[in-house]
Structure formats: structure tokens, C-alpha cells
Amino acid sequence: MGDIFFGVDYYPEHWERSRWETDAKLMQEMGIQTVRMAEFSWHKLEPQEGEYDFTWLDDAIALLAKYGIKTIVGTPSAAPPAWMINKHPDILPIDTMGRVRGFGGRHHDCQSNPTYREYIRKMVTKLAKHYGENENVIGWQPDNELGNSHFDLCTCDNCRKSFQNWLKDKYQTTDKLNQAWGTAFWSQEYNDFSEVFTPRITVTGENPSAMLDWKRFCSDLIIDFTKEQTDIIRKYAKNQFVTHNFMGFADKVDYYKLGELFDFVSHDQYPGGFYLPETATPHEKNHVLAATLDVIRGYKNQTYWLMEQQSGITGWETMGRAPAPGQLSVWALQSIAHGADAIVFFRWRTCAVGTEQYWHGILPHSGNPGRRYEELKTTMQEMLPLMKKMQGSMPKAEVGMVFSFEQDYAFQIQPHHKDLDYIGQVQKYYKALYDQNIPVDFISDKGDFSKYKLLVAPLQYLMNPKLEEKYMSYVKNGGHLILTMRTGVKDDNNLCMTDRELPGRLSEITGMEVLDYDCLRNAFVKVEYQGREYQANIWSDLMHLMPETEVMATYASEFYAGEPCITRHAYGDGCCYYIGTEPGEELMLQLMENICHGANVEKLADRIEDVEYMTRENASTRWLFVINHSDKRKEIPQITGYTMVKGKKMGVLEGYEVQIYEKLK
Ligand code: GAL
Ligand code: ZN
Numbered sequence: 001m002g003d004i005f006f007g008v009d010y011y012p013e014h015w016e017r018s019r020w021e022t023d024a025k026l027m028q029e030m031g032i033q034t035v036r037m038a039e040f041s042w043h044k045l046e047p048q049e050g051e052y053d054f055t056w057l058d059d060a061i062a063l064l065a066k067y068g069i070k071t072i073v074g075t076p077s078a079a080p081p082a083w084m085i086n087k088h089p090d091i092l093p094i095d096t097m098g099r100v101r102g103f104g105g106r107h108h109d110c111q112s113n114p115t116y117r118e119y120i121r122k123m124v125t126k127l128a129k130h131y132g133e134n135e136n137v138i139g140w141q142p143d144n145e146l147g148n149s150h151f152d153l154c155t156c157d158n159c160r161k162s163f164q165n166w167l168k169d170k171y172q173t174t175d176k177l178n179q180a181w182g183t184a185f186w187s188q189e190y191n192d193f194s195e196v197f198t199p200r201i202t203v204t205g206e207n208p209s210a211m212l213d214w215k216r217f218c219s220d221l222i223i224d225f226t227k228e229q230t231d232i233i234r235k236y237a238k239n240q241f242v243t244h245n246f247m248g249f250a251d252k253v254d255y256y257k258l259g260e261l262f263d264f265v266s267h268d269q270y271p272g273g274f275y276l277p278e279t280a281t282p283h284e285k286n287h288v289l290a291a292t293l294d295v296i297r298g299y300k301n302q303t304y305w306l307m308e309q310q311s312g313i314t315g316w317e318t319m320g321r322a323p324a325p326g327q328l329s330v331w332a333l334q335s336i337a338h339g340a341d342a343i344v345f346f347r348w349r350t351c352a353v354g355t356e357q358y359w360h361g362i363l364p365h366s367g368n369p370g371r372r373y374e375e376l377k378t379t380m381q382e383m384l385p386l387m388k389k390m391q392g393s394m395p396k397a398e399v400g401m402v403f404s405f406e407q408d409y410a411f412q413i414q415p416h417h418k419d420l421d422y423i424g425q426v427q428k429y430y431k432a433l434y435d436q437n438i439p440v441d442f443i444s445d446k447g448d449f450s451k452y453k454l455l456v457a458p459l460q461y462l463m464n465p466k467l468e469e470k471y472m473s474y475v476k477n478g479g480h481l482i483l484t485m486r487t488g489v490k491d492d493n494n495l496c497m498t499d500r501e502l503p504g505r506l507s508e509i510t511g512m513e514v515l516d517y518d519c520l521r522n523a524f525v526k527v528e529y530q531g532r533e534y535q536a537n538i539w540s541d542l543m544h545l546m547p548e549t550e551v552m553a554t555y556a557s558e559f560y561a562g563e564p565c566i567t568r569h570a571y572g573d574g575c576c577y578y579i580g581t582e583p584g585e586e587l588m589l590q591l592m593e594n595i596c597h598g599a600n601v602e603k604l605a606d607r608i609e610d611v612e613y614m615t616r617e618n619a620s621t622r623w624l625f626v627i628n629h630s631d632k633r634k635e636i637p638q639i640t641g642y643t644m645v646k647g648k649k650m651g652v653l654e655g656y657e658v659q660i661y662e663k664l665k
Helices: 017-030 055-066 082-087 114-131 157-171 174-181 208-236 255-259 282-300 327-337 371-390 405-413 422-434 465-476 504-510 585-598
Strands: 006-009 034-037 070-074 137-141 266-269 304-310 340-346 399-402 440-443 454-457 480-484 512-529 532-545 550-555 564-571 574-579 611-617 621-628 643-646 658-664
Touching: 006 371, 017 055, 017 371, 034 055, 034 340, 055 070, 114 208, 157 174, 157 208, 174 208, 208 255, 208 405, 255 282, 266 282, 266 327, 266 340, 282 304, 282 327, 282 422, 282 440, 282 611, 304 327, 327 340, 327 371, 327 611, 327 621, 327 658, 340 371, 371 621, 371 643, 399 422, 405 422, 422 440, 422 585, 465 480, 465 504, 465 564, 465 574, 480 504, 480 585, 504 512, 504 564, 504 574, 512 564, 512 585, 532 564, 532 585, 550 585, 574 585
Parallel strands: 006 034, 006 340, 034 070, 070 137, 266 304, 304 340, 399 440, 399 454, 454 480, 480 574
Antiparallel strands: 512 532, 512 550, 550 564, 564 574, 611 621, 621 658, 643 658
């Protein structure tokens, strides 16, 4: 987006006006080029119904512009004000327990509520008309982290009606609905669409087919809610971009579809978040951070922005650790290495009021620039010329990892095993690639598989003939494909497949069929691979092989000891691996190393603990990032054929140092 590479999230409305100019000056000195503002400020923009007051925002935009800083306007629909809620209490969402969620946090709204939607249309139209041609406004962010703060999506009567309409559109007749949901079970048939409920807490387990459609509906509702805003913005703001702050693997809305509404996607990255499991050592987290950035790049298959990059200790009621000197820069540079074209830090100054008093900004409460300010200033100044050159360049991955929201939904509904979750499983495969310094693209199952040497497709549980066909032709045309346990189990309605043994028609490429299985509840299984014994978890598929299929590993415990566990089958010009269990970490790494080798996939470097390698490239240039995630000095092999463009000393990475190398192609 032009020449903008660094920014901050700014809340001038939380501070005295007399401070604003000092902020603008400090921002300019630091290298800040843009701010995002106003995304929660409904009341400040419309203090009483129909009385709009944008003067404070006009003034802030103009003042910042004097210091060369452009604005991204957030629409305030994540925080409907008290006057509105009091006048129309039905805007408040109702959770699955049937309880009204009250005013006092944020996103206390029902996204299908027609009154609320009308208020939003009015507000966004006013804002877009007012700022759509303001040369100091470069872009827009409708709402904030759509899908967040909606633990249970709303189940009110409006949502019920919207859901019924959505179902009518999809199925036309209740006969079709009854069939798709398998309602013969427990007498759940519907005579009319108006009989369908939104899911409230039930006495016993819910209908998995109904729940899958409910999750799809909720995702579509969020998209529809957002599209109403982006349509208005685009009408009046023809030369400004529209983006949104996504949250990595968050699941409430299908980000591939949501991404279609935006010029580019943005992401909020909080590596030190106190929400990560307490036991996670830094190294355990690094691959999750990397995967999160890669999946963001995958949603539109293009470079992205960080709209909120951690700038200090995170915390609400409790807090995370203080980022060590250098660590904030490491995290920002990791975002850039994976494809960020701009980094906006959250937030400018640590807030003195409200819920986020301990979610620290670049400046501390006192407003005096300190360690974080100085560190990030240096980083911005060093990186600016490089960011200009790198803009639009992409990592080039030889491995694709299929990631699907629908598979995630299906496993949320029926995880099978207490330790199985779809995203966690995807990340386990990812880690084995990350640990070998092999770049990975996340790709939708509707994307183009053909550019990858190796395609990893864990848990392809919901299957349809079109997707089967895609996998089959990928392998036939020379691709190396990994399929795993729980593939081809269900159709798109979340009903079990019954025509053939698992994995259905895909058995033509896997060269095996699953005749039985074992869920490893409170147990694990031993697996023998290349003469060594390893641990595997969660699941054992018991299979029957076609004669030409190769056994790569066998079970070494349980009543099926000696039977095949991991197989390889040549098909057309390619081959398909089938992994009938969840390999433990050691087995996973070993196995993935061999599979990558077999597919001729290149590693960027041999593994050094806590050191990450990543590349970006465009038509003329390739950049190599080497990132030290630890505070320890690391010896690294000399990098030949490249020029060092950032870094202290070739061959040595200081603690929390990032080096960047450049090569003309
Ligand atoms: C993000 C959100 C911000 C702020 C931040 C810190 O999820 O977009 O508005 O709340 O977290 O909690
Ligand atoms: Zn509702």
C-alpha cells in the first residue's frame, strides 16, 4: 500500500487533547507512518441518537497529518453504546444457555438484529461520506476481530429466523433437510422450516449435521454483516483500502470467504499472550507463531498487514511475561519474514482506563519513551528501506498444507478423542516441517494444489466427489500426497459414508482400505519404523493393503501388533502416503524428513534449536531471514551467494538477533 510500512493503534479519545501533539511528534520521530483509530468509539461519534460528532476525529486526523501520519478508520460496530442498548435491548446477544449477555464489555450485539444493522448502516454511511475522500485517510477496518468475543454466537429469535431462511435457501424442502440432518434419529423430523431451533443447551448430545450447518450459518452471518459495511465503504471511499484484523486460526468465520471482501487481510499477533498454555517453552510456541502467519498469508494467497503486533506485556486481569530486550523486534521481523508488508503495533500508549490497562503499549502509562520505544524505533529505521524493496514479495513454498474451516467445525462437534483437535493436528504436521526449515503454504481445499511438490492434508474427514477427484488427479499428475486417519469418513452433511470401506474412493490412491480402528483412549500405541520403536497417539487405523502398496511402518503393540500403520502407494506419476495414527513428535519428524526427501523438497538449512529460516522473493530478488528466537548466541553456517543486508556478523547470531540476506536472481 504505497509507502506505508509502520504504524500504531492509537486512541486519542482516551487522553487529554493537550497531549495529542506530543504523541504525533514522538510517532514521527520513531518512524510511524499510519495510525488506526476509532474502532470502538461509537459513543464519541454519536453521543445521542442521530447527533453525530466527528470533530474530535477530524482534529486528530489533521494533527497527525501535520506530522506525516495517515489514518486508517475503524468502524465502531464492535461497541454499541449504552443509549442504543437501553432503547433496543433486543440488540444484546442470547447465549446457548438462553441467557442475555449484558452491556459492559464489547461486542454485546446480535449480528442479525435488524435495528442494530440499521444503526450500523447509518453510521458507516456517515463515516464513509465524511472520510471517503479525505487525503489523510488511507484505509478502513470495519468492526474489530469479527467473530471474537462471541463465544456462543447469538441464538435469539432474529437469529432463529435468519437460520431458518438460510436453511430454506440451502435445502428448499423439509424432506431434503430431514434427510441431510438424519432427523429420523430421536424423532427430530421437521414439518416446516419454521420449526427449526437455534441450538440451545440440550439435555443430551446434539445432532452433528444440524450443528455443522449452524456453524456454517454463523460464519455466513458474520460475512453478510461485514459485507454490508464494506459495500458502503467502497461506494464512497474509492481510493482507500479496506482490510480487517483477522486472528490466525480463529474459527468463528471462514477466513477464506471473509478475505474476499478485503483488498488484503491483516492479522493481530500476540506471541507473549498469556492465553498460551503455561507449559509452552519458547521453542514450542515458535512454530505456532510461524504457522499463524503462514495461514494468514494463505487466506488470500498474498502478502498481508499486521494490524496489531505486540508492543509490550500483554494482559487484562492477569499478565504475560515482559518481552526481553530484542524480542519485540524479533516478533515483528518474524511477521515480515512470513509475508507482512506493514506492521502496526498495538498500542501506542498503555491505557490508564478500562479493561486493557495492562495490555502494554509502546509507551508506558507515563507516556515517556523508554526501552520499547527505542528498540522499535531502531528496528523501523533499519527496516524501512528493506520493506520498500520487499513489498509484495512472497515466501515460496514447495509444501502445501490443506487447511479447512469445515473440517475444523466437524472435529469440534465430534473430536473422537479428548486430545484430538483439527488445528492442533495440522500444527503437529507443520512443526515437523518448521523444524526442518521447510517453508509451508496453507491452502484451501478449493485452491490450486498443482504448484506443490508435497501436499499434506491431515484429517480429511468430510469428503465429497469433487475433492476426491482433486486429490486423485494431484497424485496422478506427479504430486506427493499425505493423507491420514479419519479421511473420507463423512459426507458434506456430516453423515457417515456407507458405500465403501474408508477412505472411500480415495483408496484407489492410498492403495489400502481401513477395515477397523481403535480409539486410543487413555493409551498410546507403539510403532516400528525403520527398525526403531516410536510412540503414536490418539488413533490406530487397521488396514487391508493392495498387493503393490508398501508398508512403511507397523504397529508394535496392542492386538494388531505387526499390522501396517503407515503406507505408501505409487499412483500415476506420483504417490500417496497414508498415516493411520498420530505419530508422536519423534516419529513425525523422522517420517516427514523422509517424505520430504522423497518429494525432493528443499530445506533452507539444517535445524538449529530456536533459529528460524524463512525466505521471501519477487521476480528479481530473494531475501533470506535468519531469526534467533532465544537469548543465546548461536553459531550458524556461512550463507553463500547472498549479501548480508541486516545483521552484525556473518556466522554468528546474537541473542534475539535477526539477520537478513539478499540475492539477485
Ligand atoms: C485484540 C483486539 C484489541 C485489543 C487487544 C488487546 O484482540 O483487537 O482491540 O483488545 O486484543 O486485548
Ligand atoms: Zn441474535
